[in-house]
């Protein structure tokens with residue numbers, strides 16, 4: 001169970017979204033993330049529940065579904081989640097999405113990926129001012145298995161697990177394109 005909802009034990013933590021203090025006794029949402037200071041360990045980043053509904057809708061939804069904590073404004077939060085969830089970007093690669101613009105080219109075949117078409121996003125190293133940083137690279141679904149040197153079915157399953165905001169029939173179309 002990665003993410004959590006709990007009553008704040010102290011008033012020392014700040015909300016990662018709005019940067020203000022989370023008062024002692026207020027319900028807070030903890031997103032479990034890798035601990036930057038201690039490799040291999042996990043830690044929580046805290047958010048007010050209404051802030052998380054805006055910024056971390058899918059993670060908060062998971063936590064709301066599994067928590068034993070009584071959340072008084074759950075219905076309100078779920079309404080916000082339903083709206084903000086439509087704009088949320090997945091946080092884990094690889095994932096699939098509809099191309100929001102027609103600017104990206106496929107890393108494999110170098111052809112443009114048309115606006116609105118399904119595309120696969122993978123993590124890639126990008127040069128930024130002499131530093132290698134991690135960013136997103138894009139692929140046509142049909143080009144993705146060969147480029148990533150992964151088995152098409154395995155790759156599709158990973159993508160499916162990370163993808164937000166695609167309907168069943170869109171996922172089926174993606175599977176068709178990737179796996180043939």
Ligand SMILES: [Zn+2]
Nearest residue numbers: 015018048051
């Ligand atoms: Zn907040």
Ligand SMILES: [Zn+2]
Nearest residue numbers: 106109140143
């Ligand atoms: Zn391609």
